[in-house]
Amino acid sequence: xxxxxxxxxxxxxxxxxxxxxxxxxxxxxxxxxxxxxxxxxxxxxxxxxxxxxxxxxxxxxxxxxxxxxxxxxxxxxxxxxxxxxxxxxxxxxxxxxxxxxxxxxxxxxxxxxxxxxxxxxxxxxxxxxxxxxxxxxxxxxxxxxxxxxxxxxxxxxxxxxxxxxxxxxxxxxxxxxxxxxxxxxxxxxxxxxxxxxxxxxxxxxxxxxxxxxxxxxxxxxxxxxxxxxxxxxxxxxxxxxxxxxxxxxxxxxxxxxxxxxxxxxxxxxxxxxxxxxxxxxxxxxxxxxxxxxxxxxxxxxxxxxxxxxxxxxxxxxxxxxxxxxxxxxxxxxxxxxxxxxxxxxxxxxxxxxxxxxxxxxxxxxxxxxxxxxxxxxxxxxxxxxxxxxxxxxxxxxxxxxxxxxxx
Numbered sequence: 254x255x256x257x258x259x260x261x262x263x264x265x266x267x268x269x270x271x272x273x274x275x276x277x278x279x280x281x282x283x284x285x286x287x288x289x290x291x292x293x294x295x296x297x298x299x300x301x302x303x304x305x306x307x308x309x310x311x312x313x314x315x316x317x318x319x320x321x322x323x324x325x326x327x328x329x330x331x332x333x334x335x336x337x338x339x340x341x342x343x344x345x346x347x348x349x350x351x352x353x354x355x356x357x358x359x360x361x362x363x364x365x366x367x368x369x370x371x372x373x374x375x376x377x378x379x380x381x382x383x384x385x386x387x388x389x390x391x392x393x394x395x396x397x398x399x400x401x402x403x404x405x406x407x408x409x410x411x412x413x414x415x416x417x418x419x420x421x422x423x424x425x426x427x428x429x430x431x432x433x434x435x436x437x438x439x440x441x442x443x444x445x446x447x448x449x450x451x452x453x454x455x456x457x458x459x460x461x462x463x464x465x466x467x468x469x470x471x472x473x474x475x476x477x478x479x480x481x482x483x484x485x486x487x488x489x490x491x492x493x494x495x496x497x498x499x500x501x502x503x504x505x506x507x508x509x510x511x512x513x514x515x516x517x518x519x520x521x522x523x524x525x526x527x528x529x530x531x532x533x534x535x536x537x538x539x540x541x542x543x544x545x546x547x548x549x550x551x552x553x554x555x556x557x558x559x560x561x562x563x564x565x566x567x568x569x570x571x572x573x574x575x576x577x578x579x580x581x582x583x584x585x586x587x588x589x590x591x592x593x594x595x596x597x598x599x600x601x602x603x604x605x606x607x608x609x610x611x612x613x614x615x616x617x618x619x620x621x622x623x624x625x626x627x628x629x630x631x632x633x634x635x636x637x638x639x640x641x642x643x644x645x646x647x648x649x650x651x652x653x654x655x656x657x658x659x660x
Contacts, residue, residue, distance in 0.1 A: 263345035266382040272311055279348050280309050280388055288351055294417060294465070295351055295390070301406035303398040304356065307391040314378065314387055317355055317367045338376045346377075352388045354414055356407050368392065368407055369414045401447035405439055408432050409463055416465025424468050426477055433459050433481050451485035453478065453562075475556040490613035493556040504553060507609060511621050513551065523551040523609070526569040529576040533584075536603045549606035550577075551621065563615050567640045570608045570622075570631065574642050577605060607631070 262283070264276055284296070293299040296306045353370025367374075370389070377384040392410075394403050412432055416424050433449060436459060440448030449459045457478050464474060476493050480501070483490045496504045504523050508514065513521050520539050524532040536548045554569040581600050608622040608631060616622075616638045622631040624642060632639045 262348040264348060265345050266377065266384055267342065270383050271385045272388050274311070276348060277309060277311050277388055280352060283349065284309065292351060292417065294413060295354070301409055303395055303402040303406040304392050304410070305395050307357065307393045309352065309388065310391055311386050311388055312355070312365070314374065314385055316387075317365050317370075317374070334372060334376060337372065338379065341376065342381065348388075351414075351417075352390050354390045354392060354410070356392045356403075358394070366407060368411050399443075399447060401439055401443050405436055405447050405449075408435060409459065412463035413465055416463070416468045424464070426469070426473065429460060429463055429477055430481055432463060433477075434484065437481070437485055451482070453482055453491075456481050472556060475558060479556070488613060490618060491557060491562065492609075492611045492613075492618060494553040494609055494611070504609065507621075508551070510619070513549075513607075513621065516546075518546055520546045520548050521551060521606075522548060523553060524573075526552050526554050526573040529573050530580060532573075533577060533580045540602050546602070548603045550604065551606060552608040554608070554611055557611060562612055566611055566615075568644065570640075571642065571644050574605055574624075 262279060264272065289296055300306065353373055354368040355370070356366045356368050358364035358366065370387070374387065376382070377387070398406075409432070412424060412428055433456060436449040437451045437456070438448070440450055442448075449455050460474055460478050460481070469477070479491045479493050492502045494500075494502050494504050494507075508521060508523065515521055520543055522532065522536055522539060524535070532550060536550060539548045540546075552570055552573050554566050557565050557569075559565040581603075585600065605624055607624055610616050610618050610620065610622060610633070617633055617636050620633045620635065622633055624631050628639075629642045630639045631642065
């Protein structure tokens with residue numbers, strides 16, 4: 254059998270409330286000609302080691318037991334469910350999309366667990382469809398893997414499969430946090446035989462896998478990774494600073510707690526380590542607006558990434574200092590001779606004052622770093638942790654043209 258018309262891949266379930274063997278043949282043909290090659294995450298070598306794709310089949314709707322526990326937080330909101338339902342009513346059920354996925358623990362129809370398909374299954378059970386069966390992709394255990402390893406694979410695929418194609422309930426950050434957190438707890442409960450180790454590398458790898466490609470922005474995924482990591486490593490917290498109202502680690506709140514607040518004589522400006530040229534412009538505007546005030550710049554290092562986070566943190570702070578000071582230097586050098594005194598007076602009121610803490614394993618997360626003009630080191634009051642204001646390998650802006658390009 255070969256598909257010759259578009260109508261052959263669209264099923265009108267309002268006219269007939271079941272899938273047929275002809276529909277199953279079409280599904281298998283699409284798999285042979287398309288899905289087998291283009292969806293290795295569903296049917297090929299990108300599946301977790303503990304499970305494998307078995308075959309497509311038509312099974313009674315009641316065969317599956319339970320719901321997608323790994324998708325509790327990502328269950329399609331009612332508006333999304335109704336949107337998909339109305340689309341199927343108007344345009345038919347499209348076989349061109351990979352079908353729902355079930356895992357068969359044993360031979361036969363007993364012990365079948367849903368990997369994906371709760372939303373579509375719920376829709377198909379409603380009027381006007383009330384479909385009695387389902388076309389499903391069946392998966393089974395690979396020999397040699399434990400129940401815990403298989404369950405870990407099922408939960409991972411429950412998210413990963415929904416990050417590949419439509420129609421499906423949208424993957425949420427709650428889904429990811431819940432599933433990866435369960436995987437870490439499984440790792441602890443099985444002494445490392447199944448699940449995910451509570452390390453940054455392992456958590457990052459699992460989050461990347463279940464999110465698929467392009468579901469979340471990189472910054473969103475990094476925040477997820479650190480939030481999960483922090484829950485299992487309370488003494489080794491890694492902070493990703495933000496000033497969004499809902500942020501767990503909000504910059505403005507930290508500034509207030511640390512008494513780094515504006516007065517008539519002092520104005521504070523916080524900035525990302527990457528925005529040294531914008532920070533220079535903003536600082537100059539503040540200095541011009543408040544001619545009797547000192548402008549104090551507080552650096553935050555964004556969302557850290559890399560193997561040695563302690564070194565990354567220090568290098569980011571040092572990079573900002575180096576780039577900012579070179580901007581001051583090239584702008585001063587480019588000023589008219591008659592304006593030199595004015596430029597010098599203005600810049601003397603602009604100071605890199607400190608940096609926000611980020612790494613619980615290295616320093617106090619409740620105390621800001623302050624830059625000592627006398628020693629040239631960043632320090633925290635009440636602790637012995639310090640680091641130099643500069644390093645030899647920090648890049649520099651060397652001329653006015655480079656500064657203008659950076660700005």
